Amino acid sequence: MFNQLGIIGCGLMGSSFALALKHAGLVARVVGYSKSPSTTDTAKKLGVIDVAAESALQAVAGSDIVLIAVPVGAIEEIFKAIRQLVTPEVLFMDVCSTKRDVVDAARRVLKERVVSFVPAHPVAGRELAGAINADARLYQGSRIILTPLPQTLPELVQKATEAWSAVGAQVLKMTPHDHDAAFAAVSHLPHLLAFACFTSVANQPAGDDYLSLAGPGFRDFTRIAAGDPVVWRDILMSNREEVLRQSQRFRHTLDAMEQVIKSGNVEALGNLIRVAASARANWHMNSNKPGSEREESKLPRA
Amino acid sequence: MFNQLGIIGCGLMGSSFALALKHAGLVARVVGYSKSPSTTDTAKKLGVIDVAAESALQAVAGSDIVLIAVPVGAIEEIFKAIRQLVTPEVLFMDVCSTKRDVVDAARRVLKERVVSFVPAHPVAGRELAGAINADARLYQGSRIILTPLPQTLPELVQKATEAWSAVGAQVLKMTPHDHDAAFAAVSHLPHLLAFACFTSVANQPAGDDYLSLAGPGFRDFTRIAAGDPVVWRDILMSNREEVLRQSQRFRHTLDAMEQVIKSGNVEALGNLIRVAASARANWHMNSNKPGSEREESKLPRA
Incomplete structure (x- = not known):
């Protein structure tokens, strides 16, 4: 060829x-x-x-x-x-x-x-x-x-x-525009959050002790934080408008969840989590690799 | 016994x-x-x-x-x-x-x-x-x-x-106190962020299209968002002081990263990501299950 x-x-x-x-x-x-x-x-x-x-x-x-x-x-x-x-x-x-x-x-x-x-x-x-x-x-x-x-x-x-x-x-x-908007949401934002979460957890006085207790849920959640630093620096900077837009959306959702936690509204928190958990459970990654979803479902969580 | x-x-x-x-x-x-x-x-x-x-x-x-x-x-x-x-x-x-x-x-x-x-x-x-x-x-x-x-x-x-x-x-x-402080950091915060991230990505006009493009990085990052809603509602509510404290820490780190992205400071962003990526790459989950880290390293990312 x-x-x-x-x-x-x-x-x-x-x-x-x-x-x-x-x-x-x-x-x-x-x-x-x-x-x-x-x-x-x-x-x-x-x-x-x-x-x-x-x-x-x-x-x-x-x-x-x-x-x-x-x-x-x-x-x-x-x-x-x-x-x-x-x-x-x-x-x-x-x-x-x-x-x-x-x-x-x-x-x-x-x-x-x-x-x-x-x-x-x-x-x-x-x-x-x-x-x-x-x-x-x-x-x-x-x-x-x-x-x-x-x-x-x-x-x-x-x-x-x-x-x-x-x-x-x-x-x-x-189109390049649609691509960047989509991947800001499903890839660049998660990387930004994973970098921030790992840093935030590690950079506290008891950070090392906490990390020693982390289970498979934390391992998988932060896996993408081990990505190539130069590659990810360039991606986040290159697509910064869309990334910041997605981060803003994310903050609004986090605000709403924190608000119901602060107010002690168990029912409202339950509703927010139920909708998220059900949507995630029903979402399956598109892939033409046989068995890739089965692999996922076998993974344990913390 | x-x-x-x-x-x-x-x-x-x-x-x-x-x-x-x-x-x-x-x-x-x-x-x-x-x-x-x-x-x-x-x-x-x-x-x-x-x-x-x-x-x-x-x-x-x-x-x-x-x-x-x-x-x-x-x-x-x-x-x-x-x-x-x-x-x-x-x-x-x-x-x-x-x-x-x-x-x-x-x-x-x-x-x-x-x-x-x-x-x-x-x-x-x-x-x-x-x-x-x-x-x-x-x-x-x-x-x-x-x-x-x-x-x-x-x-x-x-x-x-x-x-x-x-x-x-x-x-x-x-102690119960040390336990709750540690797991707020390495388990409850990541769950809160995963619920918020999945909801935020899904709940936008093009959310379904974006989700159809997500790869293995997003899949692993949001896996914990499929957890049992009642269990996680109760955990986040029960440990809310520690969870909100960790979320506050996380927001400060996210703020700092967004700030360098907004200011176009490539070098500062690179430093923040390098420290996070290197710390995550050098972190290995404690486990007495043989081969559990090998499994992780084989997983592809988006």
Whole structure:
């Protein structure tokens, strides 16, 4: 399907995509570049990439598919570095969790060459970052959101769809705006709350003692707080308007719950919790991975 | 070890304890009572209990160990119902997630008979409630916090320790006050936040669309929001001072994070997140269940 994949950023997301395409027999050769030479070295030693490039531009040269897998704060600089080799024959994608900022940077830097860029957000990952944790099955059963622009070349959107489908992902299309609004609610807000909750619990005089008593409920609730700090700093900053809007909504709901707790209104508190618990119990994550909901229901809670 | 176990409340916690004691060969006979006759019927049909009692008092009659497994809001009423059969020869325990309220009610109702009561909080459970989900292994690898009073009979504390150890749990002892302060931080606050977050996300015009896009990070973060509504209403109300204190702390941390996001201070946001992520990544849940941390690290995130 592809002759050469160029990866810019040989972290977990980029390396896993390279392995997945290789395992699927869809790419003959992978050229990779990372800002840190030791990351590129690791990726090469692990067989994630075949050739270590010395620059982002060198990873693009000769590639017919390029995945830019860097934190959103670094994307504009990458676009500038590779601009001269962005042509309509090559599919360019990113993996950022926000899309408006990425699309704005692409428009600004790539100008008319933006037609080659298919913005992509794989709803996948794990806390263990780096090439060392690359997993050819990372995207299996996950969802990929593509947010093509009106001028994006349809044949490249088609190629992107085929590539992600081939590695086991389900492809959805949205506008960058709708994407960012939705993920502020279901991903960025929860991360913000998890970072704040873990910090708040840990940073009190008896914090360590408390943490030593925490059970599986706390473990799962705060799991996302172990995400890559640079990635999440950039996501929260990049999508800050939507994130702050969702945080404001959340505060109103928390206010209402605290108010009924303070007033001792057992019935009202019961109603609020019943509605939340029933909605959560009836919600099931969309996934084409068989058994993923069964796994969840087996998990114990605190 | 015991001749007869009396269970008051044949839900998940009580039924699982009965099954676990039976499987360990530590009890000859189980008598169970539930407010709802259909729950008692289910427990009997599933072999969780051998005899269905028609009142809480009847479940105590002839038992040498009694587990009161009802929501904390119902505990005082149960103490009143069984008071006359509370004697120093019988071990009485509860399973409530708050301990000060329970201990206060025990003192108030049982008076000098409170010596027979060993307050217990098993840090275990799951979202699937009811006798139908009873699991003899529910307590394996979990922690049980006992909060005995100065006057609690030491031989009953010893018996309680042996019973919980026999079903695979690790027993810890704390004061009711320290217990409630700690669990407000690592359990009650996260539940409050999870209820509020799920409600806030779901209750917006595009809520259903957003929920359809949520990934495994959101699933795990909100898992505890599917907890039993009556149980959690009672816990949050019972421990409201500590819960509100923790919520106040949390809000200060959230304020600080929002402030740096609003001000566009990328470096400060990065520092806050790095500290949180590093602390969470280095935190490992205490558990005597082999492999429980390995399971966690395999979970994908959104």
